[in-house]
Amino acid sequence: MIEISSKTNDHFRRWMDLSSSRGIKKHGEFILMGEKLIQEFLQNPNYKIKAEILHEDLKSVTLTHAVSKTQRIPIFKLPKALFNEVDVVGTHYNLLVLEPKTIEPLNAAAKPEGLEVIAPLGDPSNLGALVRSAVAFKANKIILTEESSSPYHPKAIKASAGALLKIPLYKTGKFLEFVQTNNDIYALDMKGENVAKFNWPKNLRLVIGEEGPGFSGVKGLNRLSVPTDGIESLNATVAASIALFSYAQKHSYY
Structure with a gap:
């Protein structure tokens, strides 16, 4: 010792x-x-x-x-x-x-397989909370952009309840460049189709924006929303959990 x-x-x-x-x-x-x-x-x-x-x-x-x-x-x-x-x-x-494992680059040209969650979250606690829900609701992989916190940050691992050590992780480039060059991406936004009524495809990439800027200025995205009453919007990870649950229900995971 x-x-x-x-x-x-x-x-x-x-x-x-x-x-x-x-x-x-x-x-x-x-x-x-x-x-x-x-x-x-x-x-x-x-x-x-x-x-x-x-x-x-x-x-x-x-x-x-x-x-x-x-x-x-x-x-x-x-x-x-x-x-x-x-x-x-x-x-x-x-x-x-x-010792961290090497995070492999995502093959952006490949079509999504199952539910893939894009997480450009710079706050490690938010990243961890999102991944915890993603694993709970059967996501296949987490895609980290250049803006993302390290998935090995102690606060991220704690908030994920260890889920970050259990799900495949991939990395890609800058967030805006990635979402503007992919057609199978659905963005969780304040304005968009109600997730509860959306006919979720089996294979898709769901992107969660940072609170604040969100997806302002990004054109051509498929947008989904979690409607609220009496409050403008939900915490990003809370909204993401609702959307992920909706996807899992659609595909009879629960």
Whole structure:
């Protein structure tokens, strides 16, 4: 076990960097946080474990696990104060440093297969919440644009309840360029056909816009909406969940 007590330690500084999308990309690591998420992950450890981080009141979860027989996992012990700085979502449980999987580029020329969700969401919590609903309602893949938060951001993984580690992820270029060059895209917007009455095709790409700008200025999109009464619009991820449920009902998933 390796003990670290200084904020100037290279490992500690790198782990602090992993609380941002930029840091995750730079270092090629992310931190899995949360007792339930870690216990679920250890049932099927399909990401390489780079390290385990704990403090003096915690016992290692990898040392006695079968995964330690196939991977050499360094264990680092921090004082509680430093541990709590790394534990940015406040789990107070062991942390696992994992190696992200390569996110393959989407073949934009290929037709959608089933429901594919485009998620140009820069807020990691919103991205996680959207992916949680997408997995619940049988989406086949998540498409991330250049504007998207890292799917390995700790807040994204927490908000997704681990769903981001379970669904195929693909990447594409800039959001506007992508949606303007694809014909099988349906945009969830304030103005459009009621999702409850829409005859959902089996294969389509559903795009969720960032709150605020939405799809203003984008022409030629197939637009869908979740009608509201007494309020202008819903939170984007709430509206998306309703639309995803409507799709799942149409195709007899529930």
